[in-house]
Amino acid sequence: MAPRPTLVVMVKEPRPGRVKTRLGREIGHVTAAWWMRHQVARLLRRLRNPKWRLVLAVAPDTALASPAWPADLPRMAQGGGDLGDRMRRAFVTGAQHHRGPICIIGADIPAITPAHIDRALAALGSHDAVLGPASDGGYWLIGLKRPATPPGTLFTDVRWSTEHALTDTLAGLRGLSVAQIDMLDDVDEAADLRR
Template identity: 65%
Template sequence: MRRTLIVMVKEPRPGRVKTRLGREIGMVPAAWWFRHQTARLLREVDDPRWTLSLAVSPDRAGLSSRVWPAHLPRIPQGRGDLGDRMGRLLRGAPPGPVCIVGADIPGIRRHHVARAFGMLGRHDAVFGPAHDGGYWLVGLKRSGRVPATLLRGVHWSSATALDDTIRSLGDLRVGRIDTLRDVDTAADLRAR
């Protein structure tokens, strides 16, 4: 069965990406960090065990951007909050297990992704928790219908984002893998 890994990326333009980090270190350094972090991440997770795709934002500019590797398929993130965008990606992926990760997680390695897909053999959903109460990875087995309540009622960018998301899954069997740190602030950048 085909496994799909989707990395969510934004065009690395100053003032449009990593703005919380940019308010602390400057918008140009924040965009530069994101661009180079994403390039490193894509090299790390590009693996023949799964199909790697980019979910791009903004939609039109991201689809034609020369910033991202040309060999990687791109799909638009579309409109709405993070839950709306991830829900569309999870529902619209090719048949088989799918995992979504953010590009601002310096600690992601191939073995984390492999562990997530392995966990989907025994669970319906898998999460990679983040230190701030959110998560850096969400994955679904997708052997049945994706719950209509998926990602509804989640307080994004809060300490309850992971718990809210798990509640939105109803009675699905949920597994967790390693806790990693995302980079939203200068303190996160220093702690990585």
């Protein structure tokens, strides 16, 4: 029997001025933090599924015990560094505790459904990696079939928060078979929230 895959959700404690800061500059930091708190709660309810293990990668590390997270979900600290450092750590740490493929998503993508995760995991059946692209040039999901040993080039020289993030990440996966699934968008600004 194949090991159960893991879905890691990257979450940031929903504190005003510390989460969704670009959105907060437009709609107010308290409102942005309120939106994020409720978005995370809805997302986690929707993504509970016996097909995969749901794990939270929490920032800051001091928020591991925050009451913002469901008490029954396992948590790991994101640690320091840029987004690539933190996702690499989530792959390696997740693989130390659980066998099987791992997918990582952000918590600020309202349209994610279990069907999207099913498609990503199915793609890992015949590919080494999977990405869920976003229309802004980034991506909302990355998954590895063998997460314990991510390629040394993965997340190297990625221009985060730009239209180049997906292309740069694909360059770091060169030599591996990579699938791309559905395009979804995150919420960074008020226009994204309206959409």
